[in-house]
Amino acid sequence: MASIDVKSEITGTIWKIEVKAGDKVAEEDVLIIIESMKMEIPVLAPEAGTVAEILVKEEEPIKEGQLLARLHT
Amino acid sequence: MTTGARPIGHQIIRLPEAVSTNTLVLESPEYLENHGLVVIAEHQTGGRGRVGRDWASLPGRQLQFSLVLHPPLPREQTPLLSLVAGLAVGNCLTRELALRPLLKWPNDVFLGARKVCGILLEMKMQGGAPRVVVGIGLNCNGAPEDFPPDLQESLTTLAHETGRAVNMQALFAALLAGQQEAYDRLLAGQQTALLEEWSAMAALEGRALIYPTPEGPRPGKALGITEEGHLLIETAAGATHVHHSGELEWTE
Numbered sequence: 001m002a003s004i005d006v007k008s009e010i011t012g013t014i015w016k017i018e019v020k021a022g023d024k025v026a027e028e029d030v031l032i033i034i035e036s037m038k039m040e041i042p043v044l045a046p047e048a049g050t051v052a053e054i055l056v057k058e059e060e061p062i063k064e065g066q067l068l069a070r071l072h073t
Numbered sequence: 074m075t076t077g078a079r080p081i082g083h084q085i086i087r088l089p090e091a092v093s094t095n096t097l098v099l100e101s102p103e104y105l106e107n108h109g110l111v112v113i114a115e116h117q118t119g120g121r122g123r124v125g126r127d128w129a130s131l132p133g134r135q136l137q138f139s140l141v142l143h144p145p146l147p148r149e150q151t152p153l154l155s156l157v158a159g160l161a162v163g164n165c166l167t168r169e170l171a172l173r174p175l176l177k178w179p180n181d182v183f184l185g186a187r188k189v190c191g192i193l194l195e196m197k198m199q200g201g202a203p204r205v206v207v208g209i210g211l212n213c214n215g216a217p218e219d220f221p222p223d224l225q226e227s228l229t230t231l232a233h234e235t236g237r238a239v240n241m242q243a244l245f246a247a248l249l250a251g252q253q254e255a256y257d258r259l260l261a262g263q264q265t266a267l268l269e270e271w272s273a274m275a276a277l278e279g280r281a282l283i284y285p286t287p288e289g290p291r292p293g294k295a296l297g298i299t300e301e302g303h304l305l306i307e308t309a310a311g312a313t314h315v316h317h318s319g320e321l322e323w324t325e
Contacts, residue, residue, distance in 0.1 A: 009148040009149065010148060010149055010151075010152065011149075011301075011303070011317045012152075012317050012318045013317065013318040013319060028198060035318045036152045036317050036318050037152040037153075037155040037156065037179040037180075037302055037303070037317065037318065038155050038179045038180055038192065038193060038194060038318070039151070039152045039154065039155045039194035039195070039196060039205075040193075040194070040195045040196065041151070041152070041196045042196065042197065042198065044198055059287065060287065061287065061317065061318075064149060
């Protein structure tokens, strides 16, 4: 089983978390929605797998490159 | 550099009513694939502002529309579209109606102390490429008294500010042309000039405000914006805080 890190490509705030640990996701499923400068930007699953952990919480400010979640594939 | 794409408004879908034009576009893969498509509704029954806030609808007296963009920009530059969309609306109100709009970070458009236009951008990945939906709501005709009582003090309309009824169709065409011009300039690498114009229209330097933090709202003073369009705030302790998201409240 491989582990994949899901990182943020932008700086912003976590608006919505759409999945929880244990959820099965398909490639390109929305995991998290980030809000930055009044633009809502989805973070997608890079591959199909299972959500191992979500490392942020809603309303948390995040930085570009920050680890948001881990998937097991 | 050209966008290599059809102009904004090459196709316009007009609806008497929609829950939210942004949601309607986001839920249609066909619409999302159509760069430059515009959907406009006379009435939005469930229009949204930032992070799910409600938008107050005045049927037939507001321009409420969404446009689709396929921006060939690096991901970290994509949120700049948010500031650029607000600047384009501000420029349009200056040119067409000789008003003096004021931008509130990142893209609310005010006339005096009252908001006249709200903008919400949403992005969706489709076929591995970002599709951005820019939703714009502009209060044209009618008066502040037409809004719900709790919003009358904080909102205004163009007709109220100019003292004349607004030709909404002419203004709609000018708004689309303005969005096209600003988008072309961003893609042509004029980010710095656009942000300077944005700053001039925001008049934010030194303005006292309250900004949200995970520990609760904090007082500060606006210093300006960064090259990425983030807001620089001087904290009460004299430090510099870079603000990326969250509603600000002006205290003067």
